[in-house]
Amino acid sequence: MAEIEQQSAPGSEWWRTAVIYQIYPRSFADANGDGIGDLPGITSRLDALSELGVDAIWLSPFMPSPQKDAGYDVSDYRGVDPLFGTLDDFDAMLAAAHERGIRVIVDLVPNHSSDQHAWFQEALAAAPGSPERARYIFRDGRGENGELPPNNWQSVFGGGMWTRVTEADGRPGQWYLHIFDTSQPDFDWTNEEVREEFRGVLRFWLDRGVDGFRVDVAHGMIKKAGLPDYTPDDGADSMGGDQEDVPYWGQPGVHEIYREWHEVLAAYDGDRALCAEAWMPTLDQIALWVRPDEMNQAFNFNYLMTPWKADELRDVIRDSLDAFGAVGAPSTWVLSNHDVVRHASRLALTWDNPQGEGIGPRDEPKPDRAVGLARARAATTVMLSLPGSAYLYQGEELGLPEAMEIPDEFRQDPTWFRTEGERYGRDGCRVPLPWGGTTPSYGFNDTGASWLPQPAEWAEYARALQEQSDASTLSLYRELLRLRRARGLGAGSLVWEDLGSDAVAFRRGELHVAANLGTAPLALPAGATVVVHSAPDAGAVLPPDSAAWYTLA
Structure with a gap:
């Protein structure tokens, strides 16, 4: 079994290069068969994550909650919701993960509580x-x-x-x-009692051995003095990532909070990490969250939201490395999570889909599944070659697309109800995973129950099926992660290369990386030996919507 290092030298902390796998607990694995994933289910599948090759897992909220917003409405910050198990189950899961060399990050929701708190x-x-x-x-x-x-x-x-x-x-x-649902009242973070309470919450989980926290709505906890009127642009992203000067996002006072939290974590051994969910308009603004005395990582949503265009992808990679590097922080890379359309569908969209809207039965045209999967595989091949830390969202290693045909009567996202069905929301990326088996829930549990209905085509994406094919998306992810670790790609820098206007190309030491975002095939340079390719059997050619790692003789 692998062991967790207790302390690293400054500049070599684990979170600088880690691949972190997001688990949405209610949709990952269900041990008791009630249709909702749970902590024992996670424990039962840790070997699969160890085989995948991730360094850490991040668990979306599992704390006591009325579940009006799938656990992001917390009623008790120091416990486990019975839906997911007990504190003993959490401790057992944590210990089992650490035995496998997998660190555990928990989701903390400090902007608001449940109205049942x-x-x-x-x-x-x-x-x-x-x-x-x-x-x-x-x-x-x-x-x-x-x-x-x-x-x-x-x-x-x-x-x-x-x-x-x-x-x-x-x-x-x-x-x-309440920035979100009526059942999620916002805390007043100018109140010292609130600040002290959450410092205690941090210590509660750190004392249990967690390796860090992903901080929900990290840019929303302070509101502009006087609470002035504000009207966002039509069609703006719901979390504010494309808007400047929003009075409830990104106010300077939030940084005081994270400086306090930094001191709390620094008192513990083991390089405990803080990662910010901060949807800000520019990379330079996001980098403010990860200055040396604040948080350690911030999600790179600018990267996530970049369209499948070579010039824009080159720009966001270059700008990310510059912005985060300027404050001594690692770049983070992410393509999917529980709040956005899965990138195996999003990258094939031919129409604008602001964050938080989702895709549903009435939307046309639907993204082409083959195009979306090809682009998703290529995008991940590029992402996992980049220096810094990468986040994976459960199911993307299977190539799962967005579940777009969920019947109205099964929808649960508050967005769906509060907009009276105008916006589908996020249910489509939260459907329980297909592991295999013959039950109607595709191995999610043994009973066939599922809190959101799984599409019929989930069977063809099942992990057990993909394990049998070297050409599967699961096999691609395993190989990318194996090579990333073996070659130390999480550290270091890159050198840009020119393979034409439709290509994104760079070198990582002796390894070359290239992606073809154009419409015509692209030959790799003479003497290229392919190490891994997103398009099986493509050889030394990059078909449209593919990427490869290669060496030169």
């Missing part, structure tokens, strides 16, 4: 201006009788960002802010 229930019972209400953002309404919300902000999930409460005496009262 004890603090918010106390706030509802307390009077305006009380210490209980000061933990959240309560304000008096506008209008003659306070009947209008305090400002015009619109929720990420659709509808208004304010909800009015009924006071203890039955009268209409104050309003509380």
